[in-house]
Amino acid sequence: MVYVYMVRCKNNALYTGWTTDLERRIIEHNNGTGSKYTRANRPVELVYFEEIDDKFAATKREYAIKQLNKAEKELLVSSFKLQTSCE
Template sequence: MNYVYILRCNDDSLYTGWTNNLEKRLKTHLAGKGAKYTKARLPVELVYYEEFEDKIEAMKREYKIKQLSRKEKLKLVHIEDIDK
């Protein structure tokens, strides 16, 4: 399986990525080795993910999510924006 995921960082920002091993990728992020962006914003929390059979489909979905506004992403993951 391939996954698109959204992490909520400790500064309340959102990070979107894709992986073929969600559990391993989350552990990597939490260890400060996942991405330059999340490394500086630990700890992170997995707040959303979608599963895909195909890597290309997951990557396409990641791109589409990254094009969304913060408000749209919060709606997708069912989180209320504290900055309303």
């Protein structure tokens, strides 16, 4: 399983990435060993993720999310919070 995810950074920016181990990747971001961007904007909080079957599809989805503007990304995050709070 591959995950596409968004984290909210200290500066309120949304960083998008993909990984095969979501828990490990969030720890890396918060330890400063994740991406260069999140290293400078720690701590981060996981606010959105999708499970995807393969790496190729995950990279395509990551790219699609990165093309969204901030308001569209915030809609994804808020809909994700609604889904997870209703379960």
